[in-house]
Amino acid sequence: xxxxxxxxxxxxxxxxxxxAIGAALYAVLxxxxxxxxxxxxxxxxxxxxxxxxxxxxxxxxxxxxxxSGFVGNILADLLSGWGFWFWWDLGNGIMGLIPGLxxxxxxxxxxxxxxxxxxxxxILGSGVGMGVASLSEMWVSGADMNTVIFANFIPSFVSxxxxxxxxxxxxxxxxxxxxxxxxxx
Amino acid sequence: MDKIDPRARWIFSFxxxxxxxxxxxxxxxxxxxxLAIIWYYFGKTKWKETRHGWFLIxxxxxxxxxxxxxITGGGAxxxxxxxxxxxxxxxxxxxxxxxxxxxxxxxxxxxFSLCQLMxxxxxSLIFLxxxxxxxxxxxxxxxxxLGMPDNVAYTMELAIRFIPTLARDLSVTLDAQKARGxxxxxxxxGIFKKIARIAPLLVPVTMNAIIGSEDVANAMDLRCFGQAKxxxxxxxxxxxxxxxxxxxxxxxxxxxxxxxxxxxxxxxWTPEWFMNLFA
Numbered sequence: 001x002x003x004x005x006x007x008x009x010x011x012x013x014x015x016x017x018x019x020a021i022g023a024a025l026y027a028v029l030x031x032x033x034x035x036x037x038x039x040x041x042x043x044x045x046x047x048x049x050x051x052x053x054x055x056x057x058x059x060x061x062x063x064x065x066x067x068s069g070f071v072g073n074i075l076a077d078l079l080s081g082w083g084f085w086f087w088w089d090l091g092n093g094i095m096g097l098i099p100g101l102x103x104x105x106x107x108x109x110x111x112x113x114x115x116x117x118x119x120x121x122x123i124l125g126s127g128v129g130m131g132v133a134s135l136s137e138m139w140v141s142g143a144d145m146n147t148v149i150f151a152n153f154i155p156s157f158v159s160x161x162x163x164x165x166x167x168x169x170x171x172x173x174x175x176x177x178x179x180x181x182x183x184x185x
Numbered sequence: 186m187d188k189i190d191p192r193a194r195w196i197f198s199f200x201x202x203x204x205x206x207x208x209x210x211x212x213x214x215x216x217x218x219x220l221a222i223i224w225y226y227f228g229k230t231k232w233k234e235t236r237h238g239w240f241l242i243x244x245x246x247x248x249x250x251x252x253x254x255x256i257t258g259g260g261a262x263x264x265x266x267x268x269x270x271x272x273x274x275x276x277x278x279x280x281x282x283x284x285x286x287x288x289x290x291x292x293x294x295x296x297f298s299l300c301q302l303m304x305x306x307x308x309s310l311i312f313l314x315x316x317x318x319x320x321x322x323x324x325x326x327x328x329x330x331l332g333m334p335d336n337v338a339y340t341m342e343l344a345i346r347f348i349p350t351l352a353r354d355l356s357v358t359l360d361a362q363k364a365r366g367x368x369x370x371x372x373x374x375g376i377f378k379k380i381a382r383i384a385p386l387l388v389p390v391t392m393n394a395i396i397g398s399e400d401v402a403n404a405m406d407l408r409c410f411g412q413a414k415x416x417x418x419x420x421x422x423x424x425x426x427x428x429x430x431x432x433x434x435x436x437x438x439x440x441x442x443x444x445x446x447x448x449x450x451x452x453x454w455t456p457e458w459f460m461n462l463f464a
Contacts, residue, residue: 013410016336017402020343021351021394027344028351029387048383052391059395067337071344085312086202140206140308147253166380167387174388178396 008061008104015060019067022056022096025049026072049076050160051167053096054125058118058168059109059175062100069096069129087140091133095160098125099168109176115169122164130156186228186318191327193427193434194319197224200434201311204441205304209264209453211296213444214303221307228314235317242309249305254298255290264453269293272463292463296455321345326417335415351394358389 011019029049053072057065070093077085099121106114134152137143143151186194201224205217269291278284319327325342329335359369362385369382445451 011336013405014399014402016340016410017343017398017405018395019340020347021398023340023344024347024351025391025394027348028355029390032355048380048387051387055391067340071341075344075348086199140305143249143253147257151248151253162376163380166377167384170381170384170388171391174392175395178392182396182399 008100009063010061011063015064018056018060019064019071022052022060022064022068023071023075026052026068026092027075030072030076047076047159048163048167050092050095050126050163051171053092054099054118054122054164054168055171055175057096057098057100057125058103058106058121058172060100061103062097065096065098065100065103066093067096069093087136088133091129091131091136093129094132095125095129098128109172109179115172118168118172119165122168123161126157126160126164130160186314188424188426189430190421190423190427191319191323192330192421193423193430194315195327195331196431197434198311198315200438202308204437205307207441207445208304208451209297209300210451211300211303211456213441213451214300214307218303218307221310225310225314228318230314230317235313238313238317242313246302246305246309250298250301254294254301265291265293265297270460270463292460293455296459297453300453320419323419323421326419326421329415329417330421336411339415347394351390354393355386355390358386358393362386362389 026049029052030047032049049072053065053069056068070089073089073092077089099118102117102121105117108114130153134148134156137148137152138145201217201221205214208214208217270293271289271291272295273290322342322345324345325338327338328341329338333341359367363369367385369386
């Protein structure tokens, strides 16, 4: 496959549709698993669907990744009746945006280097995204730093990186086959 | 509630969120809480519709207030000063196992948990109402009206339209995989195996959605999407009551900034009468 430089900040018609698909997928899959609350952790649930914004970021760039996470989390929360929690939506958006920053470096989605970059982006994205969302609890619910770290950040970060590290390479390898078959990237 | 413009409702909701989170003073939080109850009442939602949402919110409130504030004290650490008037034994031993528990519940922490209940309860009342009372078809026009670029606002509208299709695809894929012997409910194996077991469901649904989206993008391109200023199927129009609500929201926000940051009235304090209850 010929190496070519991708523009990661483009947001044309295809990106609009991919962002909408990513957000809807995240909402549907997130809704299906939103009831699995982590015991003792405030505002945190186990969602294998977190891999969707990460994957859409890696595949289609940071804007698509951000919208998939941000809008998808809003829709998943609205569908589950959770209401609207802006900072957690923003955190989920960042979780898709940071992997998107790696999109320009990835051409062959099943190459070992690409998979390792993907895994790195999962750790960075989850760390920054959940960090921002968890810190918001200091402002909204008045929690101290210990509570923020142990009740919000660690449960959400660990849950998200475990889901992301396992599922992202599977989606990347599957997408490599789709790209090869369709001839588009 | 249905007659209020969705843009005015989002503005009010955000102004409420920003205003309420400036205070730990119970008097102000009580006013916000009453305001939220009145707002929620105007939504005219039925318990049958919202009970699932309230169940999830009560789990969150239990975790934040009972576990984090009352039992462990962590939730109060950032606001309630250390020390205080202990009303529950500092230490007690669990019979039979002889475990020593350092509990030390104070009057201040108990009052803080009431403040948390009013603040988080008020925010929940305001935002829980949105999915039950706002027409999702108007989301695109609403966010465009609030200043979002056309492309981003349309993405939101498109995402809502895709949800039923993708939910159906998910259900069909699940049935098809089950017919091949796939067992998502299988409890055997550790957490890693359980997550990996999602893949036979996740991969086909995601890849089919991506392949199908090419057709949608081509159709949009053929209709010159993004080439000119967009119009919306459900145009929004402000009425006098919407302006009144936006004005009230602005007043609430400015008043809160003045009270909390200029007059310094936002801080946490425990009233004397509450202290006397435990004297």
